[in-house]
Amino acid sequence: MQGFFDIFDIYLLEAVINGILLGGVLALLALGLNLIFGVIDVTWICYAELVMIGMYGMYFLVQHYGVSYFIAAPLTILLVAALGAALHYLVISPLLTSPPVNQLLATGGVLFILQSFATVAFGIDFRNLGIRLPVLVLGDMNFSYARLLSFAAALFGMVAVYLFMTRTFTGTAIRAISQDRQIMALMGVDANKLYLVTSALGGALAGLAACLLVLQYDVHPFVGLSFGPITFLICVLGGLGNFFGGFIASFVFAEIISLGGLFSDLEWGYVLAFGFFIIMMFIRPAGLFTRRP
Amino acid sequence: MSRSLTGWLVVLAALVALPFIYREPYHLHLMVLILIWSFAYTSWSMMGRFGLVSLGHGGFMGIGAYVTALLWNHLGLSPWIGIPLSMVAAGALALVVGYPCFRFRITGHYFVLVTLALSGIVLQVITATRDYTGGSLGYTPNRATANRLLALQFDDKTTWYLIALAVWFAGLLIWHRVDRSMARYALEAISEDEDAAAAAGVNVTAEKLKITLISALMTALAGALYCQYQMFISPDTVSGIAVSLQMVFAAIVGGLYVSLGPTVGAVITIILAETLRIGFGTRAVGWDNLIYGLLLVMFIIFLPKGILGSLLERVRTRRKAYLKP
Numbered sequence: 001m002q003g004f005f006d007i008f009d010i011y012l013l014e015a016v017i018n019g020i021l022l023g024g025v026l027a028l029l030a031l032g033l034n035l036i037f038g039v040i041d042v043t044w045i046c047y048a049e050l051v052m053i054g055m056y057g058m059y060f061l062v063q064h065y066g067v068s069y070f071i072a073a074p075l076t077i078l079l080v081a082a083l084g085a086a087l088h089y090l091v092i093s094p095l096l097t098s099p100p101v102n103q104l105l106a107t108g109g110v111l112f113i114l115q116s117f118a119t120v121a122f123g124i125d126f127r128n129l130g131i132r133l134p135v136l137v138l139g140d141m142n143f144s145y146a147r148l149l150s151f152a153a154a155l156f157g158m159v160a161v162y163l164f165m166t167r168t169f170t171g172t173a174i175r176a177i178s179q180d181r182q183i184m185a186l187m188g189v190d191a192n193k194l195y196l197v198t199s200a201l202g203g204a205l206a207g208l209a210a211c212l213l214v215l216q217y218d219v220h221p222f223v224g225l226s227f228g229p230i231t232f233l234i235c236v237l238g239g240l241g242n243f244f245g246g247f248i249a250s251f252v253f254a255e256i257i258s259l260g261g262l263f264s265d266l267e268w269g270y271v272l273a274f275g276f277f278i279i280m281m282f283i284r285p286a287g288l289f290t291r292r293p
Numbered sequence: 294m295s296r297s298l299t300g301w302l303v304v305l306a307a308l309v310a311l312p313f314i315y316r317e318p319y320h321l322h323l324m325v326l327i328l329i330w331s332f333a334y335t336s337w338s339m340m341g342r343f344g345l346v347s348l349g350h351g352g353f354m355g356i357g358a359y360v361t362a363l364l365w366n367h368l369g370l371s372p373w374i375g376i377p378l379s380m381v382a383a384g385a386l387a388l389v390v391g392y393p394c395f396r397f398r399i400t401g402h403y404f405v406l407v408t409l410a411l412s413g414i415v416l417q418v419i420t421a422t423r424d425y426t427g428g429s430l431g432y433t434p435n436r437a438t439a440n441r442l443l444a445l446q447f448d449d450k451t452t453w454y455l456i457a458l459a460v461w462f463a464g465l466l467i468w469h470r471v472d473r474s475m476a477r478y479a480l481e482a483i484s485e486d487e488d489a490a491a492a493a494g495v496n497v498t499a500e501k502l503k504i505t506l507i508s509a510l511m512t513a514l515a516g517a518l519y520c521q522y523q524m525f526i527s528p529d530t531v532s533g534i535a536v537s538l539q540m541v542f543a544a545i546v547g548g549l550y551v552s553l554g555p556t557v558g559a560v561i562t563i564i565l566a567e568t569l570r571i572g573f574g575t576r577a578v579g580w581d582n583l584i585y586g587l588l589l590v591m592f593i594i595f596l597p598k599g600i601l602g603s604l605l606e607r608v609r610t611r612r613k614a615y616l617k618p
Contacts, residue, residue, distance in 0.1 A: 112586030
C-alpha cells in the first residue's frame with residue numbers, strides 16, 4: 001500500500017477521491033433534472049435555484065429554530081418537493097402544449113423570481129450552518145466527513161429513486177409515460193397527476209442535494225449559479241433523459257473540476273470542464289452513450 | 294411604402310434632433326442606456342426569432358466589454374482597435390461553440406443548455422482572472438488623459454446619445470437586411486423542420502452559423518459600448534446568466550418577431566428598473582428582478598408574441614377584417 005502511495009502523488013489521489021465524492025452530489029442533481037426531462041420533456045433551468053431555496057430552508061430551520069439537522073433535512077426535502085410540484089402546476093402545466101423553448105424560458109423567469117426572492121427576503125450575505133464536521137485523516141490525506149456523508153446520502157437517494165421507479169406502481173406508470181405520452185392517456189392514466197408526482201420527486205432530489213450541499217458551502221442567493229451550469233453540461237453530455245449517462249458524466253466532470261482545481265483555482269476547473277465538454281460535443285454530440293443515428 | 298419610409302425618416306430626424314433641444318442629463322442618460330440595450334436585445338432576437346434561443350449572449354456581451362477594457366488598460370490599445378478585436382473574440386467563441394452544435398444537430402433544449410453553460414463559463418473566467426479583471430468587484434477602464442476621441446471616452450451625454458442612436462439604427466438596418474434576405478426564409482424553414490430544410494437544399498449548418506456570428510458580433514459591440522459609456526463593468530452587469538435571461542425577457546416582452554420589439558422591451562424594462570430604483574432606493578435591490586421574472590412567466594403564458602407583436606397583429610387582423618367584407 002505504501003508503494004502505491006509513493007507512485008502516485010498524495011495530493012493527486014486526494015483530489016481524485018474528492019472528485020468522486022463531489023460527483024455523488026452532482027449525480028443526484030443530474031438525476032433530478034433527467035427525471036423531469038425524461039418524463040415531462042421540460043428542462044428546469046431554475047433547478048439549481050430550487051437547491052438554493054432548500055439550502056436557505058436548512059439554514060433557517062437549523063440556525064434560527066434550533067431544529068436538529070436530521071429532522072430539518074426531511075422537512076427541507078418536503079418543502080422543495082412541494083416547490084417542485086407548485087412549479088409544475090403554476091408554470092409548466094399551462095405551457096404543456098406550447099413550444100418547448102417557451103417552457104424553458106418560463107423556468108428561466110422562475111430562476112429570476114427565486115434568486116431575487118432570496119435577495120429580497122434574506123439579503124445577499126453569505127450564511128452557513130455553523131456545523132463543522134470532523135475531518136477523516138487517511139494516511140496523509142484529509143477527507144471531510146461532510147463530503148463522505150454527502151456521497152453516501154446521494155447514493156442512497158439514487159437507489160431510492162431506482163427502487164421507486166422499478167418496484168412501485170406509480171414508478172412503473174412514470175416510466176411508461178416517458179416512453180409514450182399519447183398511448184398512456186388512452187390506457188386511462190391521468191398524465192397530469194403523474195407529472196405532478198414526477199415534479200415533486202425532482203424537487204425532492206433537489207431538496208436532498210440542498211441538505212448535503214449546505215454542509216459544504218455557504219448559502220447566498222446566487223449559489224445556484226456555481227453548480228447550475230455544470231449540472232446542465234452533465235445532463236447534455238450524458239444525454240438528456242439518460243439516467244446512466246448522467247451518472248457517469250457527473251463523475252467525469254467532478255474529476256475534471258477537482259483535478260483542475262488542484263493545479264489552479266476552482267474556477268479554472270469549471271473552465272476546463274467546459275473545454276472538455278466542447279470537445280466531447282464533436283465526438284459524441286447526442287450524449288456519451290448514444291450512437292449517432 | 295414611401296409613406297412609411299417618410300415616417301421613418303421623420304422619426305429618425307426627431308431622434309437625432311432631440312439632444313439639441315432637450316438637455317436634461319438624467320433623461321438623456323436613460324435614453325442612451327435604452328438605445329445601447331435595445332441594440333443588445335435586437336442582436337439577441339436576430340437569432341431568437343428563428344428559434345435559436347441562446348442564453349450565451351451574456352457571455353458575448355461580457356467578452357465585448359472586458360476585452361475592450363483589458364486591452365485599453367493593460368496594452369494601451371485604443372478602443373477603436375480594441376472593440377473590433379473584442380468582436381472578433383466573441384465571434385470566434387460563437388463559431389467554436391456554434392459549429393458542433395449546428396453540425397451535430399444540437400437543437401432545442403440541448404442548445405439552450407449549452408449556451409447557458411457558455412455564459413456561466415465566461416462569468417467564471419472573468420471571476421477567475423481576478424488579478425486582471427478585478428473579479429466580481431468590477432473593472433474600470435483608465436481615464437484617458439490626452440486624446441479623448443482616441444480613447445472613445447466622452448463626458449457629455451449628447452455625444453454618447455448620438456453614438457448609441459447610430460449603432461441602434463445600424464442594428465435595425467441589419468435586422469431589416471436579414472428580414473429581406475434569402476437567409477430569413479432558409480432560417481425559418483430550418484426552425485420549422487431541419488431535415489426538410491436540408492432536403493430542400495438549405496445548408497443548415499452554414500445558415501445557422503452565419504446568423505449566430507452576426508448576432509454574437511453585435512452583442513459584443515453592445516457590451517463594448519456599454520463599457521465605454523458607463524466606465525465601469527462588473528461580471529453581473531455585462532455577463533453571466535442573469536444578463537442572458539434579461540435579454541430574453543426584454544425581447545419577449547417587446548416581441549421578438551418585429552424589428553422594434555426588442556426596443557420596446559428595452560424601454561419597458563429600463564423604465565421599470567429605474568422607477569423601482571427611484572421609488573424604493575436601495576430597498577429595491579432584487580425587486581426589479583422579481584418583477585422581471587414574474588412578468589416573463591406571465592408573458593410567456595399569456596402573451597408569447599410580446600406587447601408590440603400582439604398589438605401589430607391586432608391592427609393587421611382588424612385591417613384585414615375591414616378590407617374583406
